[in-house]
Amino acid sequence: MSKNTLYDKVWDSHTVARLDSGQDQIFIGLHLIHEVTTPQAFGMLKEIGSGVAFPGRTIGTVDHIIPTLSQIRPYEDDQAERMMAALEQNVNEFGVRFLHLDSGKQGIVHVIGPELGLSQPGMTIACGDSHTSTHGAMGSLGFGIGTTEVGHVLATQTLALNRLKVKRIEVTGALSPGVTPKDVTLRVIHDLGIKGGLGFAYEYGGDVFDAMSMEGRMTVCNMSIEGGARIGYVNPDQTTFDYLEGREFSPEGEAWERGVAYWREIASGDDAEYDDVYEIAGESIEPMVTWGINPGHSVGISQPLPEVGSFAGEDRKTAEHGYEFMDLRPGESILGTKVDVAFLGSCTNSRISDLREGARLMKGNKVHPGVRMLVVPGSQQVKQQAEDEGLHEVFTEAGAEWREAGCSMCLGMNPDKLVGAERSISTSNRNFIGRQGSPRGRTHLGSPAVVVSSAVAGCIADPREMGEQA
Amino acid sequence: MSTKRIEKIVGKAIPMPRDDIDTDRITPARFLKSITFEGIEKALFCDERENTPDHPVDNPAHKGANMMFVGKNFGSGSSREHAPQALKRFGIDVLIGVSFAEIFAGNCFAIGVPLGVASADDVNALIRQAQEEPETHFTVDIGNSTVSYGDRVIPIDIQETRKAAFLAGTWDMLANLRGNLPQVEEVATRLPYVTNFDSEAQ
Numbered sequence: 001m002s003k004n005t006l007y008d009k010v011w012d013s014h015t016v017a018r019l020d021s022g023q024d025q026i027f028i029g030l031h032l033i034h035e036v037t038t039p040q041a042f043g044m045l046k047e048i049g050s051g052v053a054f055p056g057r058t059i060g061t062v063d064h065i066i067p068t069l070s071q072i073r074p075y076e077d078d079q080a081e082r083m084m085a086a087l088e089q090n091v092n093e094f095g096v097r098f099l100h101l102d103s104g105k106q107g108i109v110h111v112i113g114p115e116l117g118l119s120q121p122g123m124t125i126a127c128g129d130s131h132t133s134t135h136g137a138m139g140s141l142g143f144g145i146g147t148t149e150v151g152h153v154l155a156t157q158t159l160a161l162n163r164l165k166v167k168r169i170e171v172t173g174a175l176s177p178g179v180t181p182k183d184v185t186l187r188v189i190h191d192l193g194i195k196g197g198l199g200f201a202y203e204y205g206g207d208v209f210d211a212m213s214m215e216g217r218m219t220v221c222n223m224s225i226e227g228g229a230r231i232g233y234v235n236p237d238q239t240t241f242d243y244l245e246g247r248e249f250s251p252e253g254e255a256w257e258r259g260v261a262y263w264r265e266i267a268s269g270d271d272a273e274y275d276d277v278y279e280i281a282g283e284s285i286e287p288m289v290t291w292g293i294n295p296g297h298s299v300g301i302s303q304p305l306p307e308v309g310s311f312a313g314e315d316r317k318t319a320e321h322g323y324e325f326m327d328l329r330p331g332e333s334i335l336g337t338k339v340d341v342a343f344l345g346s347c348t349n350s351r352i353s354d355l356r357e358g359a360r361l362m363k364g365n366k367v368h369p370g371v372r373m374l375v376v377p378g379s380q381q382v383k384q385q386a387e388d389e390g391l392h393e394v395f396t397e398a399g400a401e402w403r404e405a406g407c408s409m410c411l412g413m414n415p416d417k418l419v420g421a422e423r424s425i426s427t428s429n430r431n432f433i434g435r436q437g438s439p440r441g442r443t444h445l446g447s448p449a450v451v452v453s454s455a456v457a458g459c460i461a462d463p464r465e466m467g468e469q470a
Numbered sequence: 471m472s473t474k475r476i477e478k479i480v481g482k483a484i485p486m487p488r489d490d491i492d493t494d495r496i497t498p499a500r501f502l503k504s505i506t507f508e509g510i511e512k513a514l515f516c517d518e519r520e521n522t523p524d525h526p527v528d529n530p531a532h533k534g535a536n537m538m539f540v541g542k543n544f545g546s547g548s549s550r551e552h553a554p555q556a557l558k559r560f561g562i563d564v565l566i567g568v569s570f571a572e573i574f575a576g577n578c579f580a581i582g583v584p585l586g587v588a589s590a591d592d593v594n595a596l597i598r599q600a601q602e603e604p605e606t607h608f609t610v611d612i613g614n615s616t617v618s619y620g621d622r623v624i625p626i627d628i629q630e631t632r633k634a635a636f637l638a639g640t641w642d643m644l645a646n647l648r649g650n651l652p653q654v655e656e657v658a659t660r661l662p663y664v665t666n667f668d669s670e671a672q
Contacts, residue, residue, distance in 0.1 A: 025650055029663060195569065198572060321488070434517050
């Protein structure tokens, strides 16, 4: 059993009771809510005549269903309009703070939590969305939950949870030029598999994470769930504190000093013990792209696609299905695979650093005429910042569409969808069949750099070779 | 809220042999835009059913089944409770598989759907039985942690804590959690971030 890790310390300090079920009742420090997974939960509160136990610790926004083209109400999609209206009514009725479209602070929950300083080290954070693992980048524990559990948090500010084991993922050395945090997370999932994290929390550490920006850490923690780990986190350090200082909900003055002292204490100790450790040499990671139907189906961009025989048991059938669905063949190169759509956005890669990286590579280039490219900032604040820096002009001049903040083409709940058997290169987090809104649509996941290089080339292309072409 | 004891489930089974069936496949995202779970069973595997003429869910031989046999890592991906809700409302009262994704398992427990874990060999035997003799009635015995048919008895693993809750009819955790609200207040008072590190407010 792990000892003296951040996970253990936060778990212990948040334990309310041991339940008869054997689970621990855990206090939730921050509850983020959105339109999709809450209406039934508020309905449950009404049914039992309960209010929200700690309304000040819940904050709402809208992200999944929101159109990114025109946000004028009522929405064209009746169902989206009804969902939005239900959320508005519920937050009013239950006295929950809501970051609406006119607040200037709306955005994807996993972008705005850190951006506003709401997500802080040492907290437990819950949200009815599996990518709540993102907030682990702040040194917190982020739990993705279902709707009944959202009701539990609203009514009691707690969850009934099973304690996880802790696996330390140590990435040593340094990343090579052109390799990004997205490539690190895809490599972790490639190595450990999409089931490798079942029952574990991942603690990411080592030289590469010490040197990584906060936004990069968010990208990696975001995809922990794609490796089966409900939770991923990075211990808080000076990078974390520098990021948090001065944000809207961060403590100030003496309170800030007390906060930093507490956050230093909550980090894993030098004597921490782990249930398992996995090590990757940073230098061995190259830009990664997925070829199949789950995030573990990935390959170094210059490597041949893996032989089906390299997969064992049932994984072989999934790989065969993946090749068939994606219309690709083992042994071939992924480079040169034609794409119809390029998507830069989602809670994985829609922050200002992602847009800067995309714009840096896009500058002076054009989106290939056969490609439709969407660039979708993760929040209204990210959008504003990008526009202040002129990034939007780089994208629009190249022929890409510059949109309003939202989840957009990550998941097919809003008008941004693949059509028919379109093939996309996407900075999002899931290449599941049907994920991007078309049952036959095909998704390749990659970093913002890979998405831009591929959008320009019209086919999957290595971003490290872009400079030479330009 | 009312909850019930769950001790034994008897019935036919739908075999779903593949691994890594994610919740986007169980309930595609466009069906998440409803503000109730009513009718969500219509979304169950709907995209793959449309593209697969002999899909096990539509196979008339499995009509009326109340359990499902699945592979590894069933329910991976999105945390949407719509997936277990669709299964439950379709009539699936228990799932037996090689492994289940963490959030999906939590959601199933929360709505009173037991999950049994068995070895890959045993699950394959169950899947084959349901495929070859779909009229077979299986018995899932929660207390004894077994699934049986004919004279064959297969051990399954049901997380001890959840098993006890199913047997006692206390799997709806809300009442338990609410019972501890005074202790919740105490923990909140101890955590310095609850006042944003304003020591005087504590």
